[in-house]
Amino acid sequence: MNIKTFRIGGIHPEENKLTHDVATKVAELPKQAIFPLSQHIGKPAKPVVQKGDKVKVGTLIAEASGFVSAPIYSSVSGTVFKIDTAIDATGYRKPVIIINVEGDEWEESIDRSDKLETVEAHPELTPEEIVSRVKEAGVVGMGGACFPTFIKLTPPPTAKAECVIINAVECEPYITADFRLMMEHADEILVGVELLMKAAKVTTGYIGIETNKPAAIELMTRKCAEKFGGSDYQVEVVPLKQRYPQGGEKQLVDAVIGRQVPAPPAIPVNVGAIVQNVGTAFAVYEAVMKHKPLFERYTTVTGKKLQNPGNFLVRMGTPMKDLIDACGGMPEGDNKLLAGGPMMGKALTSVEVPICKGTNSVTILSDEEARRKEPQPCIRCAKCVGVCPMGLEPYLLAKLSEVHNWERAEHEAIVSCIECGSCQFTCPAHRPLLDNIRLGKSTVMGIIRTRNAK
């Protein structure tokens, strides 16, 4: 069988899926939960609680403050300690709401039973109703980018959605949260997929899974046949060849339906696809069917030196330190702490950073693994060009950024870079390609924004 994948570029880093077979544990409640107001792309949320207010699990603590924004709900019950600043995943101190945890009392509106709700049993769920509930619940893309989900479900009038693609690729090394979620909540995910398809008014769906997760492919295929066989919906599980960055939206669209998304500002829906993470599908199920806002998520805590790496169902706002301690504590010596995986993750300087909507993993790399090698001169081997999944020329973009030639960098499509890091990973001269490109990309995007504003 010819296994599908995306057309250009890509690499295959060592998988290191250490927690593949570790069943998900429910993480202990933290003593104090920290909720950054900016957990999503777009405007930060606006606090609606004050110091001393009592909150329950699922109480709205901050509301959306613009179109591209998302509300934030408390994941714990207790008292609002203060509205202050704390270091979040950006590495800077940002506004947060801090809640002292007391007991575990949930809002009555949340259905905590395990009963599987089906779409057929709820005829009141029109597409508009689904979108509005998703928006209310503060659901954002759970793969890490944290783009508000409801916006993706209401494409611009110029584009027409034809299918929903569920991103269960998990191509990033180390992370297994999505895999465990599929193994443990396949039925709920499929209801979530059905809700997403209904909301987007399409009848075709795909679930893209890499072949290093045969158990998930087998399970999802079977469940799909059971659930959607004979219905109006056609949902197909698409096994994909292991290749990073297949989990990138544009790469996934190419791999699954063979269409290439044009350069920005085009988005997948311009070629008819709405891509949602498998975690998002689960969150949509819980938000719509169980009236449960987004306040907990599946997160992998992993690292070769960690004693007991594992997968956790964790309440948002839990400091990473609590999870690391639950895995046996920070390994000795110098370590690199990442929010996310080793390819796309963000290095952190504090273990007090809380788990947010987009934290799919906490990865701890040892000094030897993380240390960069001394950069050597570029030998023009063009390996970076070969692996770039966007068809760019990383060596050139890096150089252009280095010499501040923004005009040429824009011409060479620097804004198309998805910052996957394949170029830097593959560079035999260990050149800081992505560091430079990222710098150039943000500068060029700034220039474009100013120009458009005029």
Add this chain to the structure above:
Amino acid sequence: MNFILIAVIALGAIGLIAAVVLFVASKKFWVYEDPRTAQVTDLLPGANCGGCGFAGCGGMADALVKGVDAGSIEGLNCPVGGPDVMGKVADLLGMAIANGEPKVAVVRCNGTCEHRPKIAEYAGLRNCAAMHACGAGETACGFGCLGCGDCVEACRFDAIHINAETGIAEVDEDKCTSCGACAKACPRNIIELRKKGPKGRRVYVSCVNQDKGAVSMKACKVSCIGCGKCEKECPFGAITVENNLSYIDPDKCRSCRKCEKACPTHAIIAVNFPAPKPVEPKEEEATA
């Protein structure tokens, strides 16, 4: 014979046609250029640094001449040439010029290695902008100097350098032309163009940390904690505290140095004052 004649006639004809075309073009596309522009350009230093806000000295000369025609050249100043050059330019153009006080770049961070402990190691591109985008940097202060030298690279006068011992940018006052290139290059807006002050004496807050006092103190021992003592102490109302950060207005400051003594964290620095009693060991270091 015939051969040579043809060549002479042909070339002559081409030459004639070209001459006519050139003549017509030179008349048709003639642009008036003020002769003063070239003269002013000659007077300007020719560094093309852009410190005046125009694209090079030619742009500045153009603006000056246009200013004369409009009746005023106020606000136009060549920071590199200073009053000397501007005086000559004013003479040439027959204008009186209100010279702005000379300025100098000031690095508002005193978080040296001993005051601001390292909490992490940054292994990426040695570039302030790249480091700034990754987070607070190697110390816990998200506002202070990163020490990778984006300002050094931007300076065309060799006037700013990273002190290897302190890890902080230092300005060479004699070389600094206050063109502002370093201030633009700094991703954290630490560098300010401040009035040089009488005899180069000036008092300023050498910190831009806007965190609350306890937080900034933890990150750096010489940070401004926004306590407001200086604000109360100042007899001239020159100091304002906003966002947990004090700022001394150079227009109001009379260099009495009361705030310097009041500051509990020594974040306020006075430079180029004679040192009668060496009470502040920081002073030498801060001659940034």
